[in-house]
Amino acid sequence: MTLLERIFGKSEDKSKSVAKDRLKLVLMHDRADIPAPMMEQMRQEIIAVIAKYVEINEADLKVDLERADTTVALVANIPIRRVRG
């Protein structure tokens, strides 16, 4: 299973899983020399930006750090309660 399939799940999975309103954020770095704590700090600040625009269901927020050879992918599954504004 490629890194992408692991990140986004096979397309058939999508139809089976109950379509909840969510935003998916992926931050992928090819050369993997951004230290993990920095990626984590970036992630938190990015989620804070997103939270200004959509109401996030923090309890169900899921974040994974995936590695494949030189690629590091930080994947956040962000369930949305509603779009603000």
Add this chain to the structure above:
Amino acid sequence: MTLLERIFGKSEDKSKSVAKDRLKLVLMHDRADIPAPMMEQMRQEIIAVIAKYVEINEADLKVDLERADTTVALVANIPIRRVRG
């Protein structure tokens, strides 16, 4: 070609393309009811967060908005000059 392959390019493409140091940001929304201007605003603020951690080569920054049935994917290819700090 699936939305993902369009976003990340086939894995063989990656080996052929000169491996430049870059960050890839994807913001994917399943229900596509976040208005495009709001996605654009979010993108700019997210890139501003990233720019605090890495020096971005603004001239080569590439952003695409991809649509496939109910999914909207905002994809930013962010060439990095160096990681700060």
